[in-house]
Amino acid sequence: MAKDLQMEQGGSTAWGSIRGSFHYLMVILIPALVLAVTYLARDAASPPLKEDDSSVAAKESGVGRAGQKGECDLFSGRWVYDNASYPLYKEKECKFMSDQLACEKFGRKDLSYQHWRWQPHDCDLPRFNATALLERLRNKRMVFVGDSLNRGQWISMVCLMESVIPSDSLESMTYHRNASFNVFKAKEYNASIESYWAPLLVESNCDDPINHNASDPIVRVQAIEKHAQHWSDADILVFDNYLWWRRPQMKVLWGSFKSPDAIYKEVKMPRAYEMGMTTWSQWLEIHVNQSNTELFFVTMSPTHERAEDWGGFTGQNCYQETELITKEDYWGSGSNLAMMRVVETVINDLRARGVTIQVLNITQLSEYRKEAHPAIHRKQYRPLKEEQLANPMSYADCMHWCLPGVPDVWNELLYAHIFKNWKEVHV
Ligand SMILES: *[C@@H]1O[C@H](CO)[C@@H](O)[C@H](O)[C@H]1NC(C)=O
Ligand SMILES: *[C@@H]1O[C@H](CO)[C@@H](O)[C@H](O)[C@H]1NC(C)=O
Ligand SMILES: *[C@@H]1O[C@H](CO)[C@@H](O)[C@H](O)[C@H]1NC(C)=O
Numbered sequence: 148m149a150k151d152l153q154m155e156q157g158g159s160t161a162w163g164s165i166r167g168s169f170h171y172l173m174v175i176l177i178p179a180l181v182l183a184v185t186y187l188a189r190d191a192a193s194p195p196l197k198e199d200d201s202s203v204a205a206k207e208s209g210v211g212r213a214g215q216k217g218e219c220d221l222f223s224g225r226w227v228y229d230n231a232s233y234p235l236y237k238e239k240e241c242k243f244m245s246d247q248l249a250c251e252k253f254g255r256k257d258l259s260y261q262h263w264r265w266q267p268h269d270c271d272l273p274r275f276n277a278t279a280l281l282e283r284l285r286n287k288r289m290v291f292v293g294d295s296l297n298r299g300q301w302i303s304m305v306c307l308m309e310s311v312i313p314s315d316s317l318e319s320m321t322y323h324r325n326a327s328f329n330v331f332k333a334k335e336y337n338a339s340i341e342s343y344w345a346p347l348l349v350e351s352n353c354d355d356p357i358n359h360n361a362s363d364p365i366v367r368v369q370a371i372e373k374h375a376q377h378w379s380d381a382d383i384l385v386f387d388n389y390l391w392w393r394r395p396q397m398k399v400l401w402g403s404f405k406s407p408d409a410i411y412k413e414v415k416m417p418r419a420y421e422m423g424m425t426t427w428s429q430w431l432e433i434h435v436n437q438s439n440t441e442l443f444f445v446t447m448s449p450t451h452e453r454a455e456d457w458g459g460f461t462g463q464n465c466y467q468e469t470e471l472i473t474k475e476d477y478w479g480s481g482s483n484l485a486m487m488r489v490v491e492t493v494i495n496d497l498r499a500r501g502v503t504i505q506v507l508n509i510t511q512l513s514e515y516r517k518e519a520h521p522a523i524h525r526k527q528y529r530p531l532k533e534e535q536l537a538n539p540m541s542y543a544d545c546m547h548w549c550l551p552g553v554p555d556v557w558n559e560l561l562y563a564h565i566f567k568n569w570k571e572v573h574v
């Protein structure tokens with residue numbers, strides 16, 4: 148699974164570990180699959196997602212979804228095909244687009260993945276208003292911290308912002324790639340929207356934004372300061388933390404990388420993940436002043452590497468998929484429920500100690516979107532071998548997301564949380 152994590156812009160990559168990682172991937176996938184099947188069986192009687200766009204349908208599926216006490220659950224809903232309002236920006240008009248995510252540019256012909264809107268069951272999302280968000284971010288700093296999925300969300304965000312800025316004031320923006328930072332500045336507003344590379348949040352040997360070392364990660368689970376010093380003064384922080392930990396065990400380091408008496412130990416998952424998440428949460432508890440900083444955590448971004456999860460053929464993946472999964476409450480093996488439990492526990496413990504992290508629980512809604520990954524429609528940072536070319540499925544990227552696409556919806560959800568202005572649908 149490490150394969151695509153390494154495919155960063157301009158980065159060097161190592162393809163070697165695909166086969167090797169497959170074996171131990173199964174070790175975590177099989178229990179996850181069992182859980183998923185149990186989950187699905189429970190909901191077998193639920194109606195499938197509706198794909199029409201009618202407010203009547205929206206209201207109908209809201210009925211019988213009782214049990215939400217008071218507040219609307221924005222993450223419970225359905226995808227609605229809406230080619231009138233979506234996409235919210237055009238791929239080629241976004242200067243910040245990454246070749247890793249520009250599926251249209253890299254030859255994808257079916258563009259339906261750009262036209263889906265997320266409709267929560269019990270409320271309507273506010274319309275994304277980039278001007279309002281820029282006003283909100285005036286003299287402020289919003290930093291996305293995490294891996295390439297998180298950076299994809301940052302790219303989506305700056306594309307959403309850029310699309311409303313009149314072209315004659317475009318030069319008021321600066322963009323520079325500087326080590327671990329990508330920075331977008333709207334000078335007129337003195338607003339800064341940044342992406343910081345910390346794929347495991349805590350320190351690791353994968354922290355170089357170009358040379359990732361993804362095939363053999365070593366994590367200093369107790370150290371985060373090296374990263375955190377760069378965003379301790381941010382006004383809004385948006386974290387993610389999942390894919391780089393998705394392995395049966397992790398090599399953990401106590402001491403520093405250069406120290407001769409450092410101790411290395413293989414720690415099983417999800418225990419190692421829990422250690423890393425705890426270090427992160429303790430840093431937040433000590434350093435964040437909640438009157439100045441708003442905190443968000445984006446839950447795991449699911450992958451679609453096993454077509455049998457959704458009733459496809461064994462051995463296939465998201466390659467050439469063009470349709471959504473329509474099973475209600477679908478979970479596939481690309482999401483790890485044990486790691487989700489760790490996130491819940493860590494965030495609940497923090498809340499008990501007075502630190503609130505708003506959870507953008509995008510896992511389930513993204514699970515439906517098996518057709519929205521780049522697959523083979525992205526830049527390959529390494530030339531493909533003949534046997535790969537002969538079997539395109541072998542190099543399909545079923546992990547990242549095409550833009551415009553799913554991460555735009557994550558940002559609409561982030562937007563709704565920043566403004567807290569979604570509308571209840573009364574049924
Ligand atoms: C939207 O999709 C419908 C049905 O697929 C099609 O008839 C219509 O022309 C499309 N509209 C736009 C603006 O693309
Ligand atoms: C977007 O927000 C700006 C600033 O708050 C406001 O003036 C404008 O009317 C909004 N646009 C829409 C379409 O709501
Ligand atoms: C500009 O924004 C930064 C945060 O990114 C802030 O520290 C600084 O005070 C702002 N400048 C002014 C003049 O308000």
Ligand SMILES: *[C@@H]1O[C@H](CO)[C@@H](O)[C@H](O)[C@H]1NC(C)=O
Nearest residue numbers: 323324325326327328330377
């Ligand atoms: C990178 O950016 C930081 C913060 O803006 C700055 O302090 C540092 O000097 C920059 N480094 C390089 C190599 O440009």
Ligand SMILES: *[C@@H]1O[C@H](CO)[C@@H](O)[C@H](O)[C@H]1NC(C)=O
Nearest residue numbers: 352353354355358359360365
């Ligand atoms: C990658 O890992 C190796 C072995 O731990 C280490 O020697 C090397 O410095 C690492 N590279 C980076 C960029 O951290």
Ligand SMILES: *[C@@H]1O[C@H](CO)[C@@H](O)[C@H](O)[C@H]1NC(C)=O
Nearest residue numbers: 433434435436437438439440
């Ligand atoms: C948190 O920030 C507020 C506003 O800047 C300030 O009044 C308060 O003293 C700070 N709290 C702590 C514990 O530093």
Ligand SMILES: *[C@@H]1O[C@H](CO)[C@@H](O)[C@H](O)[C@H]1NC(C)=O
Nearest residue numbers: 446487490491506508510511
């Ligand atoms: C996210 O939502 C799923 C249901 O879709 C739930 O099982 C999980 O506990 C939620 N995660 C968090 C961290 O709240």
